[in-house]
Amino acid sequence: xxxxxxxxxxxxxxxxxxxxxxxxxxxxxxxxxxxxxxxxxxxxxxxxxxxxxxxxxxxxxxxxxxxxxxxxxxxxxxxxxxxxxxxxxxxxxxxxxxxxxxxxxxxxxxxxxxxxxxxxxxxxxxxxxxxxxxxxxxxxxxxxxxxxxxxxxxxxxxxxxxxxxxxxxxxxxxxxxxxxxxxxxxxxxxxxxxxxxxxxxxxxxxxxxxxxxxxxxxxxxxxxxxxxxxxxxxxxxxxxxxxxxxxxxxxxxxxxxxxxxxxxxxxxxxxxxxxxxxxxxxxxxxxxxxxxxxxxxxxxxxxxxxxxxxxxxxxxxxxxxxxxxxxxxxxxxxxxxxxxxxxxxxxxxxxxxxxxxxxxxxxxxxxxxxxxxxxxxxxxxxxxxxxxxxxxx
Amino acid sequence: xxxxxxxxxxxxxxxxxxxxxxxxxxxxxxxxxxxxxxxxxxxxxxxxxxxxxxxxxxxxxxxxxxxxxxxxxxxxxxxxxxxxxxxxxxxxxxxxxxxxxxxxxxxxxxxxxxxxxxxxxxxxxxxxxxxxxxxxxxxxxxxxxxxxxxxxxxxxxxxxxxxxxxxxxxxxxxxxxxxxxxxxxxxxxxxxxxxxxxxxxxxxxxxxxxxxxxxxxxxxxxxxxxxxxxxxxxxxxxxxxxxxxxxxxxxxxxxxxxxxxxxxxxxxxxxxxxxxxxxxxxxxxxxxxxxxxxxxxxxxxxxx
Numbered sequence: 001x002x003x004x005x006x007x008x009x010x011x012x013x014x015x016x017x018x019x020x021x022x023x024x025x026x027x028x029x030x031x032x033x034x035x036x037x038x039x040x041x042x043x044x045x046x047x048x049x050x051x052x053x054x055x056x057x058x059x060x061x062x063x064x065x066x067x068x069x070x071x072x073x074x075x076x077x078x079x080x081x082x083x084x085x086x087x088x089x090x091x092x093x094x095x096x097x098x099x100x101x102x103x104x105x106x107x108x109x110x111x112x113x114x115x116x117x118x119x120x121x122x123x124x125x126x127x128x129x130x131x132x133x134x135x136x137x138x139x140x141x142x143x144x145x146x147x148x149x150x151x152x153x154x155x156x157x158x159x160x161x162x163x164x165x166x167x168x169x170x171x172x173x174x175x176x177x178x179x180x181x182x183x184x185x186x187x188x189x190x191x192x193x194x195x196x197x198x199x200x201x202x203x204x205x206x207x208x209x210x211x212x213x214x215x216x217x218x219x220x221x222x223x224x225x226x227x228x229x230x231x232x233x234x235x236x237x238x239x240x241x242x243x244x245x246x247x248x249x250x251x252x253x254x255x256x257x258x259x260x261x262x263x264x265x266x267x268x269x270x271x272x273x274x275x276x277x278x279x280x281x282x283x284x285x286x287x288x289x290x291x292x293x294x295x296x297x298x299x300x301x302x303x304x305x306x307x308x309x310x311x312x313x314x315x316x317x318x319x320x321x322x323x324x325x326x327x328x329x330x331x332x333x334x335x336x337x338x339x340x341x342x343x344x345x346x347x348x349x350x351x352x353x354x355x356x357x358x359x360x361x362x363x364x365x366x367x368x369x370x371x372x373x374x375x376x377x378x379x380x381x382x383x384x385x386x387x388x389x390x391x392x393x
Numbered sequence: 394x395x396x397x398x399x400x401x402x403x404x405x406x407x408x409x410x411x412x413x414x415x416x417x418x419x420x421x422x423x424x425x426x427x428x429x430x431x432x433x434x435x436x437x438x439x440x441x442x443x444x445x446x447x448x449x450x451x452x453x454x455x456x457x458x459x460x461x462x463x464x465x466x467x468x469x470x471x472x473x474x475x476x477x478x479x480x481x482x483x484x485x486x487x488x489x490x491x492x493x494x495x496x497x498x499x500x501x502x503x504x505x506x507x508x509x510x511x512x513x514x515x516x517x518x519x520x521x522x523x524x525x526x527x528x529x530x531x532x533x534x535x536x537x538x539x540x541x542x543x544x545x546x547x548x549x550x551x552x553x554x555x556x557x558x559x560x561x562x563x564x565x566x567x568x569x570x571x572x573x574x575x576x577x578x579x580x581x582x583x584x585x586x587x588x589x590x591x592x593x594x595x596x597x598x599x600x601x602x603x604x605x606x607x608x609x610x611x612x613x614x615x616x617x618x619x620x621x622x623x624x625x626x627x628x629x630x631x632x633x634x635x636x637x638x639x640x641x642x643x644x645x646x647x648x649x650x651x652x653x654x655x656x657x658x659x660x661x662x663x664x665x666x667x668x669x670x671x672x673x674x675x676x677x678x679x680x681x682x683x684x685x686x687x688x689x690x691x692x693x694x695x696x697x
Contacts, residue, residue: 063598083601084610096599100617109613110603155603 012039012196013074013087013162015060020069022055022220029055030066031220037213039074039162042189042197044211046204048243052220053200054093057165060198061090073162084113089156090165093172095148097140103127103151104136110159126158127151129188146177153185157192166199170206182209204244208232216240236279238286238370247288248337249368254282262367267333271308271365278367286368292340293364296327296350297357304359310334311357315350325349329356445670456664466671474655474672478679481651484566484641485634488573489581492630493623495574496581500622504589521582533572533643540568540644564646572640580629588622589615624691632680652676 015037022030030052037043045053058064060071062083071079078086089110097106108123116122127133130150140148149169156164169185170178186209189197201207207214208228215225216239224231224240231244241247252266262278264271264287271287278285297303299312313331320343327339327350337358341349350356448461471478499521507514524532539546540562550556562568592615600610638653652672659669 061602063602082606083598084604084606088602090599090602092595092599092602094593094595096593096595098596098599098614098618100614109600109605113604113609113613159603 012041012194014039014072015043015163015196015198016070016072016075017056017060018070018072020056020059020066020071022052022059022064023067028220030059032069033220033222034069035215035222035225037196037198039196040194041213042186042199042211044199044201044207044214045217046201046207046214046244047217048202051217053202053217054167056217057090057167057198057200060163061088061165062086087162088165089159089161089163090167091149091152091156091169093167093169095140095152097148097151097155099139099141102137102139103132103143106140106151107155107158109155114159123154123158126154129157129191130154130184145172146181149173149181150184153188157188157195160192161195163196163198166197168201169199170201170203178203178206182206186210208244214244216243218243232290234277234366235288236368238288238368241288241366241368245290246338247290248294249286249288250334251284252287253284254280254367257281261362264367269310271310272362273365273367274363277363277365280367280369284369286370288366288368289360289364291326291338292324292342293360294337294339295359296329296339296341297359298350299355299357303357304361306361307359308362308365309357309359310337312355313337313358315352315354315356318350318352327356329358331358441670441673444666445674447667447670449665449667456666458667463667466667467675470668470671471675474652477650477652477655478675480649481635481653481676482679482683484570484573484649484651485631485637487570488577488634489627489631491570491574492578492581493627496578496626497585497619497623500582500585500589504586505592505594508590508594518586521579521586524579529576530639530643533576533639536568536572536575537563537643540571563644564649566645566649568644569641569649569651572644573634573637576637576640577630577634580633581626584625584629585619585622588619588625592618620691624688627687628684632684635680636676 015035017033017035020030020033021028033052033056045056047053055064059066062078062081062085065080069079070077073087098109101109104120104123104127107126108119111119111122124133124136127136130153132147132150132154135143135147140151143151149172153169166185170181173181185197189195199207199211208231211228213226214228214231216223216231218239224236228244231240235241235244235247238247238249241249250266250271252264252271254262255265255270256263257275260275262273262275262281264273264285266287273287275281295304295307297309297311303309311329311331313329313334315327316330316336317326317328319326322343324340324342327341329337329339331337339358443460444458445466446460446462446464447458447466448463450457450459503514503517503521507517538544541547542561542563547556547562550562551558551560556562562571596614596618597610600614601607605613635651636653638651638657641649641651641654642657656669656672656676659665659672
């Protein structure tokens with residue numbers, strides 16, 4: 001195999017970023033970022049456009065050189081190593097397939113440059129893996145977007161890189177194809193075994209579906225890093241709380257701590273949060289609760305035992321989406337809260353204008369520090385939905 | 394030839410077929426162009442073909458000919474002027490290669506390296522096109538000055554011993570080829586520029602990502618992708634250079650005469666129309682064959 005050219009090809013290797021900073025003139029794209037991605041993991045860098053995630057990826061590929069810091073692959077410092085000398089391959093956002101070569105030659109390109117034997121057979125095998133064998137002699141321009149994407153994947157994977165970089169690889173595909181390719185990518189990662197996948201995306205669902213570890217990036221920094229479930233269950237910053245899924249964030253002040261529970265006074269209501277789910281245990285905080293963890297309690301009904309209750313508030317909007325229904329509830333003093341309920345067929349839910357209370361179990365709440373995003377996804381969406389007019393279930 | 398040029402420079406992707414019912418309008422739009430071609434291309438070529446077979450009137454006045462089918466005109470012309478033919482294609486070939494060697498890097502710098510500096514890019518492009526603001530003849534005469542025996546260039550070359558003391562540049566094949574190269578350089582540079590200007594730099598990054606060093610990336614990615622520009626540029630240089638007579642007339646001597654000079658003197662000095670016409674037809678045919686072989690060999694069709 002590639003043993004003669006690359007020290008230890010194939011099999012994943014740890015990718016480590018140490019204190020990476022990248023400036024373009026005055027603008028800081030990546031700000032003193034350190035990360036360790038273990039060999040064989042599927043790692044997602046998730047963030048809005050312009051957060052520095054693609055710059056990060058390009059520095060790993062060698063297409064940009066960091067202003068400061070180090071890139072280590074399997075312990076070797078490759079910070080200034082030219083891209084063609086790194087055991088790294090990239091699936092580019094635009095695929096960047098060579099239009100003058102047919103599909104097979106595109107896939108064999110890397111193998112041929114490394115003078116490897118059986119380049120053609122191995123390229124063919126890689127094409128079979130992505131189920132494009134019959135199209136080997138076509139020009140890439142004659143393929144559909146999804147097929148081109150798979151050629152780009154085969155072209156990168158056939159080299160058996162230590163690290164595979166995926167730069168928004170599914171961004172150009174339609175929703176159905178994207179879901180299909182997500183499953184496909186997961187399967188391929190299991191199949192090639194060992195290669196470290198680093199996946200850059202702005203699609204939180206894509207990141208959560210595919211990655212073992214997700215790093216949420218914002219403004220050149222990593223906001224939070226961890227397995228998707230953990231990130232979703234316990235976000236540590238208001239940005240993560242609203243970029244990965246959505247959250248209701250209620251500003252308040254910590255007034256007591258007792259029996260492992262924090263008591264937060266939010267506009268006159270005492271909200272309880274487990275102390276180990278709090279970023280700070282005193283001062284001004286935000287109490288967060290995911291919309292699907294909140295229950296609607298109709299007027300007159302009893303709230304579940306041991307729950308935090310807010311309200312009453314007025315249902316401002318109801319939107320039915322099949323599996324679930326979203327309610328937007330205006331609670332005086334707290335603004336607009338979002339509630340998701342699963343449609344379990346238990347009769348009609350609340351109607352627009354109805355008075356309801358909101359209840360949730362304290363163990364689902366979390367405490368953050370910082371400013372609630374002024375126009376986070378929740379508020380923005382709520383505004384558009386509100387403007388469109390309410391629809392009853 | 395026209396077809397070869399358009400196919401070499403055309404944008405990727407064939408135009409969609411015109412919808413039915415618009416064919417009458419298409420013909421209407423084509424009429425002026427067709428009329429122009431028939432009047433100024435087809436007719437003269439037909440006259441040229443006929444003239445090339447005329448025969449001299451025995452004992453008639455100078456230049457008197459009469460219609461005939463004298464095929465020997467061709468063999469005679471070919472035998473007599475074979476050296477000039479050979480020289481024409483040789484000079485044109487060398488000039489094309491030199492123009493490519495100078496024009497490609499120039500086009501690359503303007504199109505790729507200056508891509509993020511539109512001002513510099515525009516300035517360099519103007520410099521490439523600027524020679525067109527002056528007449529072709531005037532510029533060639535200027536070259537005559539530059540290469541003259543007492544010129545600064547020759548003096549410097551002699552001082553640094555690049556040129557022997559008794560050598561000269563004017564009236565040599567070197568001067569003629571230099572003149573051809575210079576005069577047709579923009580025709581080489583501009584099509585290559587137009588091609589490289591569209592080059593997707595992400596493909597270069599993909600090449601480097603796939604273990605190709607910069608030299609290999611150039612050879613495997615950039616160069617093949619710029620073939621349509623190279624083909625168009627070489628045709629635009631080679632074809633007019635092979636038929637050129639100005640450079641040889643102004644910068645060369647009788648021993649550097651190209652076929653264009655022979656045709657010129659046959660037509661306007663010796664008044665030997667049939668030979669001149671036969672030479673013209675032979676030149677056209679030869680260029681057509683060479684160009685067809687070149688376009689086929691360069692295999693740029695599948696890039697388009």
